[in-house]
Amino acid sequence: MRKIIEIARREYIDTVKTKTFLISLLFTPILIVGIGFFTSRISQVEGGRPPVRVAVTDLTTQLASQIEAAMGKHNQSNPKRQIIFESLPARDDTNAVEEQGRKQLRSGKADAYIVIDQNIIDGAGRTHVYTYKSKPTMLDATWAVEEFIRNAVVAQRCKVQNVSQKLLDDIRNVSIERVEIGETGNEQHVQSRGQTTVKMMVPFFFMFMIYMGILGIGQQMLSSVIEEKNSRIIEMLLSAVSPFELMAGKILGLGAIGLTIIGLWTAVSYGPILWQGISVDITGKLLFCFVVYYILGFLFFSALLAAIGSVCNTLKETQEFMRPVVLILIFPMIAWFKLVQSPDGVFARVLSLVPPISPLVMPLRISAGSNVSNFEILASIVLLVMAIFLMMWLAGKIFRTGILMYGKRPSLREIYRWLRAS
Amino acid sequence: MDALELNSVCKTFGQVRAVDNLTAKIPAGSIYGFLGPNGAGKTTTLRMIMNIIRPDAGNISVFGNNLTEQAKSHIGYMPEERGLYRKMTVRGILAFFGALKGLTSSELSRVVPSWLKRIELSDRANKKVEDLSRGMHQKLQFAATIINEPDLLILDEPFSGLDPLNLDLIKGIILDMRDKGKTVIFSTHDMHGAETLCDYILLINKGKIILDGKLGDIRSQKASNAVIVEVEGETGFIKTLPIVTNVVQQKDTLEITLGKGTDPQDLLKAIVGKVRVRKFEVKRPSLHEIFVTLVGASNAENY
Known part of the structure; x- marks a missing residue:
């Protein structure tokens, strides 16, 4: 036992001293603080794009000037994101002018071509917005122009119907405010769009931290095993400890590092979140599950990675084995939104029970507000622990033989034979 | 009791018989040299003794038993490859391996400085392994192997690449150990060194033993x-x-x-x-000459 601790201690101290550790330790908190800081300012980001040219064929002949005026105003307040108006009036032949419009699109002379039906004021017609190979950068312009057209049409309809535009606006103006109340009396924080977004991200954040904690440290496991193999220090180690003690020590040491990193990240991000006034419901249950699932998930994957590292001679060789491992871990990450939306749905419940993925899914479910029964959590943990025992046994066998093999990487069939022997 | 007993040990790698029916007994408290040309099977044999490789046939017993995890604290093994943690300090390495061998922290606080002094690295105690010269690196590894003064020392090419001063240093320590009753097995193809040190020698070529016995007897036989x-x-x-x-x-x-x-x-x-x-x-024929004659003869035989 002491030997395992000794090996864990060395692994911990040596890893902490490396530059990669410091970088990965600092990178994420800086990212989080950055996001927390700029949440309220994201909408003010001034990015420019080349002017978008919009050609308009106004068959009503009544709206074009209004639209042009609106665009002019837009351009004044958004000098870096301009919209350029060009009128393509239809003289006699509607088809001819539409043909011309399309030609302009195809030749690149216009980015969007708009045709406003004649009877749109009556409500029968519509506005057609034509694009050719539209680019994502144009999106804000397209939305803006649609807004201008809508305003122009509404204004015109009001005129025709003899309805005061102002009256209409007042009637339609409904102001809604989202407020999170605090612990005491009248404490409350008005939520902006950005803050609600961050709140929605919290479950993802938990899942992401477990993911990073497992994969990031996992990389360290791989490189540590391979380095010990390559420098042949493994022979000196094995003259003093057993392969199992070695593997266990590494898992313990790296696990401690993972906990250190995650602990720090959580502490760091709690600050900005509180400061922004977002109250996140971190129950004791959530914290407990988070820690337990991280530890269990880490145990499972680090054993697997120790085994993978033991049969490879370079980090490059590990890539082939790592592909399925990363896929397994990424899968719940990709499905996270669906899981957050219905955390008690069948999909989420099943995934939170399936062993290698459960460490990522269950904390997500809980932080998304699902009131998971303790029984379900217990069942999930039991399954996970069983899987861990199995993985440790397999990994131990592979590690024991693999670390002393050099030369060609053993095939999967050979590895299978190791498992069957002894 | 013999410190080590090898019985009909065999190991084949692919087509090559690296160790062929090797039988030998190493008495406790002796210095036993494993001699042989490159590729003779010395390192393979030593690895099998340490259970790093498993023999295909035959068995090996250390102090009368198969090699167990507990027995490991009584054995010091210095592998042929000079591997150590590059970023650790000299002192750190000794403390680490000492702890792995079961020394308590109070024992370590006494033993580590004394070994640093003995291998003449006291003034470099805080240097990182990667900053050491080859000779220092080797001395450090040697000290890490022997730090708990185990009863059985197995050294694979401990003298390779050492300058005369360091050579004498290591030899002195080995003789010291023998005088304390420890058993030392080392492999080498430095015949002059072996001559001055060994009580017994085992000459291997192509996995087979071609000479085994007390050095003195062998030399007078071959007079x-x-x-x-x-x-x-x-x-x-x-x-x-x-x-x-x-x-x-x-x-x-x-x-x-x-x-x-x-x-x-x-x-x-x-x-x-x-x-x-x-x-x-x-x-009296030197070991060098005996080696050359016998190995040459056995090579000729096999052709």
Whole structure:
């Protein structure tokens, strides 16, 4: 036992001293603080794009000037994101002018071509917005122009119907405010769009931290095993400890590092979140599950990675084995939104029970507000622990033989034979 | 009890028989040299003793038992490859391996400085392994192997690449260990070094044993009845002496082969007075010569 601790201690101290550790330790908190800081300012980001040219064929002949005026105003307040108006009036032949419009699109002379039906004021017609190979950068312009057209049409309809535009606006103006109340009396924080977004991200954040904690440290496991193999220090180690003690020590040491990193990240991000006034419901249950699932998930994957590292001679060789491992871990990450939306749905419940993925899914479910029964959590943990025992046994066998093999990487069939022997 | 016993140990790698039916007994408290050319199977044998490789056939017992995890604290193994944690300090390495071998922290606080002094690295105690020269690195690894003064020392090529001073240092420590009752096995192809150190030798070639026994016995068995003399004067008459069967001369040094059963003293009597004798040495074959003869012969056999 002491030997395992000794090996864990060395692994911990040596890893902490490396530059990669410091970088990965600092990178994420800086990212989080950055996001927390700029949440309220994201909408003010001034990015420019080349002017978008919009050609308009106004068959009503009544709206074009209004639209042009609106665009002019837009351009004044958004000098870096301009919209350029060009009128393509239809003289006699509607088809001819539409043909011309399309030609302009195809030749690149216009980015969007708009045709406003004649009877749109009556409500029968519509506005057609034509694009050719539209680019994502144009999106804000397209939305803006649609807004201008809508305003122009509404204004015109009001005129025709003899309805005061102002009256209409007042009637339609409904102001809604989202407020999170605090612990005491009248404490409350008005939520902006950005803050609600961050709140929605919290479950993802938990899942992401477990993911990073497992994969990031996992990389360290791989490189540590391979380095010990390559420098042949493994022979000196094995003259003093057993392969199992070695593997266990590494898992313990790296696990401690993972906990250190995650602990720090959580502490760091709690600050900005509180400061922004977002109250996140971190129950004791959530914290407990988070820690337990991280530890269990880490145990499972680090054993697997120790085994993978033991049969490879370079980090490059590990890539082939790592592909399925990363896929397994990424899968719940990709499905996270669906899981957050219905955390008690069948999909989420099943995934939170399936062993290698459960460490990522269950904390997500809980932080998304699902009131998971303790029984379900217990069942999930039991399954996970069983899987861990199995993985440790397999990994131990592979590690024991693999670390002393050099030369060609053993095939999967050979590895299978190791498992069957002894 | 023998410290180590190998019984009909075999190991094959693909087509090559690296170790072929090796049987040997290493008595406790001796210095046993594993000699042999490159690729003879020395390292493979040592690895099998440490259970790093498993033999295909035969068995190995250490202190009367199979190698167990507990036994490991009584054995020190220095592998052929000089691997250590590059970023650790000299002191750190000794403390780490000492702890792995079961030394308590109070023992370590005493033992680590004393070993640092012994391998003359006290002033570099805080240097990182990657900053050490080759010789220092090797001494450090040696010390890490031996730090808990185990009863059985297995050293794979401990002298390779060492300068004469460090060589003597390591040899001194090995002799010290033997005097304390420890058993030392080491592999080498440095014959001169082995000669001065070993009590017993095991000569391996192509996985087979070609010589095994006490060094002294082997050398007297292989005595070739030759005498080396260095003389001043006219030497032509020597080859005409009846007791002389052959003379090989190089400048002033003559290697004189005597007939069977001749006492070298008779040669001395025969030449004194006729020449000035500067050197008269009854030749015992060096390990180097024994090696070359036997290995050459066994290579020839196998072709």
